[in-house]
Amino acid sequence: MIQTVIFDMDGVIVDTEPVHHYAYNQQFKQLGIDISPEMYASFTGNSTKNIFERLKAEFNLEQDVQTLVQTKRNLFNDAFDNKEDLYLLDGVEDLIKELHSNGMQLVLASSSATVTINRIFNRFNLDQYFTHKVSGEDFPRSKPHPAIFQHAAFLAQTSVENCIVIEDSTNGILAAKAAGIYCVGYDSFHSKLQDYSQADIVITHFNQLSFEKIKSIKKPV
Known part of the structure; x- marks a missing residue:
């Protein structure tokens, strides 16, 4: 039973996907990387840390993973706090x-x-x-x-x-x-x-x- x-x-x-999508895309623009819809869909169910480990390897990003994670988290938190229709x-x-x-x-x-x-x-x-x-x-x-x-x-x-x-x-x-x-x-x-x-x-x-x-x-x- x-x-x-x-x-x-x-x-x-x-x-909260629209909030995550907004935060990620703001950061992708800052990083100057282009993520296809198919690649973004493959992130679903992954932790932010694992996503940025993958992106760091894929795009040879200079920032360490923890910095990338914290930047995304800050963008998400700002958007979350300002979003009334959740x-x-x-x-x-x-x-x-x-x-x-x-x-x-x-x-x-x-x-x-x-x-x-x-x-x-x-x-x-x-x-x-x-x-x-x-x-x-x-x-x-x-x-x-x-x-x-x-x-x-x-x-x-x-x-x-x-x-x-x-x-x-x-x-x-x-x-x-x-x-x-x-x-x-x-x-x-x-x-x-x-x-x-x-x-x-x-x-x-x-x-x-x-x-x-x-x-x-x-x-x-």
């Missing part, structure tokens, strides 16, 4: 509250930095529902590597057979499956160039999930 639901954050709980994705708050009120353990496992996770959670008062928050910046390899989800299950003290992951990205889905965890792919209109073929089920709205549906999920043998 499912005991723990592991949520991704960006694209699942809140759509909302939780339709239906996700109702699902979170229903799961929590029925005793389901909720864990966040996001590639975002801890400071970004905390900004989102403080803005929308989400800490009351989640027992743990895991940031991808604490792992040397990003999704699709399974470490972040394996650690989330470990913190929850729940076997992977009794967890599910809700993810919106190709890399996140692959990470969940590599961890041996049942994965719900969330294919929303915010999703761009992502592959949901490896997800166990695919939803397009959170009203397609409920406590009863999640509790009764059985992992394929």
Whole structure:
């Protein structure tokens, strides 16, 4: 029986992608590099650190990775603080509250930095529902590597057979499956160039999930 639901954050709980896109593109202009839409889409689910490690090697950037990460973070924070039209994705708050009120353990496992996770959670008062928050910046390899989800299950003290992951990205889905965890792919209109073929089920709205549906999920043998 499912005991723990592991949520991704960006694209699942809140759509901060426009803010990230703005911050990254401001920085790409500063750096004088041209990133194709396909390359940008491949970043989805990766930590900022891993993205800039890749870009530093690809474009032979002079700045060290930590400086690049901090510059992007500052651009994101400035844009985030000034963005009034930032909302939780339709239906996700109702699902979170229903799961929590029925005793389901909720864990966040996001590639975002801890400071970004905390900004989102403080803005929308989400800490009351989640027992743990895991940031991808604490792992040397990003999704699709399974470490972040394996650690989330470990913190929850729940076997992977009794967890599910809700993810919106190709890399996140692959990470969940590599961890041996049942994965719900969330294919929303915010999703761009992502592959949901490896997800166990695919939803397009959170009203397609409920406590009863999640509790009764059985992992394929």
